[in-house]
Each structure stands twice: as structure tokens, then as C-alpha cells.
Amino acid sequence: MAAEAPWRFFDLHVVRAERLSPHMARVTFGADDLGGFVSGGRDQRIKLFFPHPGQEETVVPRSPEDWFGEWRALDPDVRGIMRTYTVRAQRAGEVDIDFALHGDVGPASRWAGAARPGHTVVALGPTLADNGGVEFEPPAGTGSFVIAGDETALPAIGAILDWLPAGGRARVWIEVPEPADRQDLRSAADTEITWVEPGTLIDTIRAADLPADAYCWIAGEAGAVRGLRRHLVNERGYDRSAVEFMGYWRRGAGEEQLLAESLAGQNPHTGED
Known part of the structure; x- marks a missing residue:
């Protein structure tokens, strides 16, 4: 039997959105298959893909074997806008993502600031707790x-x-x-x-x-x-x-510049955008 892949795509919809503070919003997502979303906790990172303005749904490849290569081959003006975020919390049927808000600076901030129930994104999320997307790993016994x-x-x-x-x-x-x-x-x-x-x-x-x-x-x-x-x-x-x-x-660098650098040399599962 083949080993289960540690990551796959999930179609998420906004259940609710709330402003936590002037510069932070929490978006709670649901999905029909969220039971397969298995966070490792701590600073668990995932990829979120946002639609471009005017798109009814986010365009991402669905092939688990080479999604990254297929995504890169798509027209940048069409493919889902990819960013890295942390799982803030997970409960039965729901996952919370907190967004730092910077107004209209960056497509993810704009999307999160306007998020309403029913809005959708696509996530590349973990299916195993040991998925390579957690950096906070203190040695056993650390106090x-x-x-x-x-x-x-x-x-x-x-x-x-x-x-x-x-x-x-x-x-x-x-x-x-x-x-x-x-x-x-x-x-x-x-x-x-x-x-x-x-x-x-x-x-x-x-x-x-x-x-x-x-x-x-x-x-x-x-x-x-x-x-x-x-x-x-x-x-x-x-x-x-x-x-x-x-x-x-990075100060002085826009999101798209950092993403381009990430695409040039980092593993898509481990690089921060």
C-alpha cells in the first residue's frame, strides 16, 4: 500500500470573519472534507491560494504528483495567488487563520480585509501530523x-x-x-x-x-x-x-518579489513567502 501523501488540496469556504485588532483579522474556514486536514500544531504552516479579482473560483492544479510545477507553468494572471500562513487553531469542521492586515498592500491582505461568509480559497494543507511544515520542534525535555x-x-x-x-x-x-x-x-x-x-x-x-x-x-x-x-x-x-x-x-521587498525568490530556490512545502 502506498504511503499517504502528507499534503493535499482543500476547497475552503469562509464560515465567519472577525477583526481581532486594527491590524489583525481572523478568518474561520470550513470544508466538506476538513476531517482529512491534520495539523501538526505549533507553527504549522500551509499554503493558501487566493482568486484574482473577477475570478469566481481559484485556479490551481489538482495533480498531487507535480502540483508545484503545474502551478508555476500557469499564467501568473490566472493561477491562484499563493501565500504562506499559520494554522492558528483547528476544531471539528473548522480551521482558523489569522491575517496581518496592511490595507491594500498585497492581495492576501486585501482579500482577508474583505472576507465574508461564503467566500472561497484553496489550501494546500497537511493530512498527517508529521508533515514537514512545523519549525517549532524543541528537544524532548526542554523546559x-x-x-x-x-x-x-x-x-x-x-x-x-x-x-x-x-x-x-x-x-x-x-x-x-x-x-x-x-x-x-x-x-x-x-x-x-x-x-x-x-x-x-x-x-x-x-x-x-x-x-x-x-x-x-x-x-x-x-x-x-x-x-x-x-x-x-x-x-x-x-x-x-x-x-x-x-x-x-522583508523590508523593502513586496510580496511578489519574495514569492519570485522563493520559487527560484525553495521547496514549496517549506519556504516562507
Whole structure:
């Protein structure tokens, strides 16, 4: 018997949409076959494909063997607009995706800001918990965590905190555009969350007292993430293997430019757009 593929396409429809804060919206999706959608939790990433304005449905290939090659071969003005997002939460028959909103900057932000029940997208989602789409993988027995990111990492941070078990201790720093973007994040772990102003994440962590034995996870703007990783490894002495880092976006580069770079050299299942 052939092994089950860890990813496949799901036709999602909006069940409800709500504004969580000035710069964050939560869209809850449903699907007829969502029972086959199996998230690995934590910072589980998926691909979402959005329709172009005027399209009644999203155009994506359905061949599981070479969907990526077939998608790339389609006319960019026709094929579904692909972006990477984090599964914020999953319940029976529903999955939540949180979107950082930047007005009309980017097709995904525009779509999420206008999402209403019945609107549709296509997801390339996991069918197995061990699917290669999770980066937060602390060694067994880890009890101390350092977590940091900007508003684009906030959905992943929330999902990670949901996953952390009782008995662990997490120091968390989150940079958001304004105080109204702060969220009530909860965890079974002993968690200390510090909300910081834009542009102050690295300096705030530089001044902080960090646990020496922590597993570190950082995500957000690529330049800030690289600077923070250098600080943790070169100045704080953390082993490189103990610092997981992801650049979710890059200052001065549009979504389409980053996507083009991703297409040029990254695995479609693991690259961040």
C-alpha cells in the first residue's frame, strides 16, 4: 500500500470573519472534507491560494504528483495567488487563520480585509501530523523557551503557546504596530509576555535577562530576525541548533518579489513567502 501523501488540496469556504485588532483579522474556514486536514500544531504552516479579482473560483492544479510545477507553468494572471500562513487553531469542521492586515498592500491582505461568509480559497494543507511544515520542534525535555516576533508572527506565537505543556516556562516578546493590537494569549506553561513598540524588538531583548538553557524561536521581518539570531548566538552564546528562525517578510521587498525568490530556490512545502 502506498504511503499517504502528507499534503493535499482543500476547497475552503469562509464560515465567519472577525477583526481581532486594527491590524489583525481572523478568518474561520470550513470544508466538506476538513476531517482529512491534520495539523501538526505549533507553527504549522500551509499554503493558501487566493482568486484574482473577477475570478469566481481559484485556479490551481489538482495533480498531487507535480502540483508545484503545474502551478508555476500557469499564467501568473490566472493561477491562484499563493501565500504562506499559520494554522492558528483547528476544531471539528473548522480551521482558523489569522491575517496581518496592511490595507491594500498585497492581495492576501486585501482579500482577508474583505472576507465574508461564503467566500472561497484553496489550501494546500497537511493530512498527517508529521508533515514537514512545523519549525517549532524543541528537544524532548526542554523546559525553557525564548519566543519573539512581530505582528506577522503573532498567529504562530499564539498557536505555540497553546501547545506548550504545563511545567514549561516561556519568555515571549511581541512587536505590534500599536497597543490595540495586543491579544490575550494564554498557555498551560508559565508565560511572561512583553509587548514592544515597532522597531524596538532587538534592543528590548538585548536588555533582557534570558535563561541560558532555553530553546529559542524567532520570526518576523527578515533583517530583524537575522540580527536577533546573531545576538542570541554570538553575544548570548546559544548553540545554533537551539535557535529556530524564520523571515516571514522583508523590508523593502513586496510580496511578489519574495514569492519570485522563493520559487527560484525553495521547496514549496517549506519556504516562507
